[in-house]
Amino acid sequence: MKQVVQNYKSGELALLDVPVPGCKPGGVLVRSAYSLISTGTELMKVSEAGMSMLGKARSRPDQVAKVVQSVATNGVPATYRKVMGKLDSYTPLGYSLCGVVEQVGAGIDDVKVGDLVACAGNEQALHAELNWVPKNLYAPVPDGLAPQHAAFGTVGSIALQGVRQGEPQLGEVALVIGLGLIGQLVVQLLAASGVRVVGVDPDPVRCELAERQGAAACGDPASAAVESAVAELTGGHGVDQVYLAAGGGSNQPVELAARLSRDRGRVVDIGKCRLDLPWNAYYEKELDVRFSRSYGPGRYDPEYELEGRDYPIGYVRWTERRNLACFLDLVARGSVDVEPLVSHIAEFDDAVETYQSLKDGDLKAVAVLFRYPENAAEAEAPAVAVPAVKRPGGGTTAPGRAARTPVRLAFVGAGNYATSMLLPHLAQRDGVELSTVVTTTALSAANAQRKFGFAEATTDLDAVLGDKSIDAVFVVTRHSSHAELTRRALLAGKTVFVEKPLALTEDELAGVLAAVEESGNDRLQVGFNRRFAPLLQEARKRFGARTGPASLRYLVNAGRLAHGSWYLQQGTEGSRFAGEGGHFIDTASWLLEADPVSVYTVATSGNEDLQVVLRYPDGSTATISYVTTGAPGFPKETLDLVADGKVLRLDDFVRASVHGRKRWISSRLPKARDKGQSAELAAFVKAVRTGGPMPVPLKSLVATTSATLAVQAGLAGGAPVTLARAR
Numbered sequence: 001m002k003q004v005v006q007n008y009k010s011g012e013l014a015l016l017d018v019p020v021p022g023c024k025p026g027g028v029l030v031r032s033a034y035s036l037i038s039t040g041t042e043l044m045k046v047s048e049a050g051m052s053m054l055g056k057a058r059s060r061p062d063q064v065a066k067v068v069q070s071v072a073t074n075g076v077p078a079t080y081r082k083v084m085g086k087l088d089s090y091t092p093l094g095y096s097l098c099g100v101v102e103q104v105g106a107g108i109d110d111v112k113v114g115d116l117v118a119c120a121g122n123e124q125a126l127h128a129e130l131n132w133v134p135k136n137l138y139a140p141v142p143d144g145l146a147p148q149h150a151a152f153g154t155v156g157s158i159a160l161q162g163v164r165q166g167e168p169q170l171g172e173v174a175l176v177i178g179l180g181l182i183g184q185l186v187v188q189l190l191a192a193s194g195v196r197v198v199g200v201d202p203d204p205v206r207c208e209l210a211e212r213q214g215a216a217a218c219g220d221p222a223s224a225a226v227e228s229a230v231a232e233l234t235g236g237h238g239v240d241q242v243y244l245a246a247g248g249g250s251n252q253p254v255e256l257a258a259r260l261s262r263d264r265g266r267v268v269d270i271g272k273c274r275l276d277l278p279w280n281a282y283y284e285k286e287l288d289v290r291f292s293r294s295y296g297p298g299r300y301d302p303e304y305e306l307e308g309r310d311y312p313i314g315y316v317r318w319t320e321r322r323n324l325a326c327f328l329d330l331v332a333r334g335s336v337d338v339e340p341l342v343s344h345i346a347e348f349d350d351a352v353e354t355y356q357s358l359k360d361g362d363l364k365a366v367a368v369l370f371r372y373p374e375n376a377a378e379a380e381a382p383a384v385a386v387p388a389v390k391r392p393g394g395g396t397t398a399p400g401r402a403a404r405t406p407v408r409l410a411f412v413g414a415g416n417y418a419t420s421m422l423l424p425h426l427a428q429r430d431g432v433e434l435s436t437v438v439t440t441t442a443l444s445a446a447n448a449q450r451k452f453g454f455a456e457a458t459t460d461l462d463a464v465l466g467d468k469s470i471d472a473v474f475v476v477t478r479h480s481s482h483a484e485l486t487r488r489a490l491l492a493g494k495t496v497f498v499e500k501p502l503a504l505t506e507d508e509l510a511g512v513l514a515a516v517e518e519s520g521n522d523r524l525q526v527g528f529n530r531r532f533a534p535l536l537q538e539a540r541k542r543f544g545a546r547t548g549p550a551s552l553r554y555l556v557n558a559g560r561l562a563h564g565s566w567y568l569q570q571g572t573e574g575s576r577f578a579g580e581g582g583h584f585i586d587t588a589s590w591l592l593e594a595d596p597v598s599v600y601t602v603a604t605s606g607n608e609d610l611q612v613v614l615r616y617p618d619g620s621t622a623t624i625s626y627v628t629t630g631a632p633g634f635p636k637e638t639l640d641l642v643a644d645g646k647v648l649r650l651d652d653f654v655r656a657s658v659h660g661r662k663r664w665i666s667s668r669l670p671k672a673r674d675k676g677q678s679a680e681l682a683a684f685v686k687a688v689r690t691g692g693p694m695p696v697p698l699k700s701l702v703a704t705t706s707a708t709l710a711v712q713a714g715l716a717g718g719a720p721v722t723l724a725r726a727r
Helices: 041-049 053-059 061-074 076-087 153-166 181-192 204-212 224-234 252-260 279-285 320-332 348-360 416-427 442-452 461-465 479-491 506-519 534-543 576-592 677-690 698-717
Strands: 002-007 013-017 027-037 090-092 096-104 116-120 130-134 138-140 173-177 196-200 217-219 239-244 261-269 288-291 342-347 367-371 384-386 407-412 432-438 456-458 472-475 495-498 524-526 551-557 598-603 610-615 621-627 637-643 646-651 655-659 663-665 721-725
Touching: 002 348, 013 348, 027 116, 027 138, 027 348, 041 348, 096 130, 096 153, 116 130, 116 153, 116 320, 138 320, 153 181, 153 239, 153 261, 153 288, 153 320, 173 181, 173 224, 173 252, 181 196, 181 204, 181 239, 196 204, 196 224, 204 217, 217 224, 224 239, 224 252, 239 252, 252 261, 252 279, 261 279, 342 348, 348 367, 407 416, 407 461, 407 677, 416 432, 416 442, 416 677, 432 442, 432 461, 442 456, 461 479, 472 479, 479 495, 479 506, 495 677, 506 698, 524 677, 524 698, 534 646, 534 655, 551 576, 576 610, 576 621, 576 637, 576 698, 598 698, 610 698, 698 721
Parallel strands: 173 196, 173 239, 196 217, 239 261, 261 288, 342 367, 384 721, 407 432, 407 472, 432 456, 472 495, 495 524, 551 621
Antiparallel strands: 002 013, 002 090, 027 096, 027 130, 027 367, 096 116, 116 138, 551 637, 598 610, 598 721, 610 621, 637 646, 646 655, 655 663
């Protein structure tokens, strides 16, 4: 396996191949998914390693004292050999990560293989593909918490322990000096505790970040604005507590702490800064100076950390491991948001270059994560099985009976999409009869009947499903009901048109396919209309056949939803992408003439903007950028397909072009964008009338739905999801 190491004598950093650690009793073997670079502690260590021997001695007087003592005890030659041997060896880096349990040692019963855990320890949670971690230095990751966020667990525990040492009370005012990674987390933890916070840092970017995360005011330590903010918030008394989260050799932090503290205030040292306390200032205010020892009680106690001997909760409420679990819970519940702190995510193979960029100042960062290779995270985001489509007789498509003319249609649901995008195309179509509309409220059914001429309006779904004269049923309801209504209609022998999504969960999809198998009825269409758009059809034809793999980019400028939209009810109706994303996956798969084999998803904070990368059997890829934060005046959908020296471009279903040996550019459409609904409905009605094949094979509908579901699974797991098709 690979591990980041450093030679403290030469300063060399390397990604070294090392043996895989054994899984000892009392701990677990963890395969890393993400590990966090401490831009304070680790960079200090990296910088020290690059110093001269004299510089190293000056930076670590504690170690010099040990050397002097060793000389007195063992003599110069023995001490020299010992020191040089220690310096001229590789040492590990890292102490905060999240990964998947690969093996469970004897005596461990709180986690199992495949569980996601956050790990701590500068000898256990290292920047390495595999680590053995003892019981008291890991904690299970709460459901729904992304592994890249859980990787903050150790540094979060350090910040949390520091805040506990300050004993904040509701309504108090605190000063945080140093707004690096630890300082930013301290700000959020204090704000979540009902404390008003003033931050101090010479970097205006970090000050702005802290204010966005809850600080009342922030500024440069030399500015008068900080003192003014403290005076205003405290009525001139001074802050109740100060948190020293700064590093370096300046004594300014402890002097500022004394000046801005109230009488008998508390000063907590979390970082590693110079502590030449000005005696008069601290004496006159009788300031309470406290130290925060890393992650909490248990730190540096080998019986606790290595042997797993816990402290009774009645005597020690917050131990090292309990702090770790507490911080993970705070992040999972949204009380602390670590996503804005992530400045950069680097591939683990680029670890050495990343450290060098940080050291040289080319990479300015609060927090940097290493993302481990795909095989290092397989267990955290398990493969999503694409269900096999089973039909009686083993055929590919069960033939449908030819319908009478006109084709009689029923609508279940008559909301905005049905009444604006579907029914207008059907109401005037020859050979179609709008038989019955079913809604949950009588008024909406009556409105649809009046506007589109349905023969009947009802709220009785069973009556419609039992009506043998109805040839096809349209399911155009809210997302949460699609799968169940589709299942029932298939079992009733109806041809079904269901708006996307077909299903919101794998269980729902399995239920639909079970109905297909039970009934022998696979007459199903999902409303993936874009593949039917005339402009895109023409562009695909002009592009021609493809011989090599393709790259496809699809930008969806989805925009913000209006307040109160039911699309925001993610608990019941699924995410926005779950509801809409099938459109874009289906379009990509249609253009690439295959179904995806894997899905990888990353998201911005809050999972509002997504980057979905689809991989196809021939090596083609499709990237769907689904964003909600773009300009409303920008086109909603733009698409580029590149392969074989050719480029196809679609501009929001208004203009298309193909560039190759010959160039083709469509004329601008004079009317509204045609996204294919009319052609899709025509193909569906033809299939119902003739009994011929459905417009889109069921296998493709299932593959698109599975890929859409895998987006959410990928967000939760933070790793590519393999679409493993059942045989």
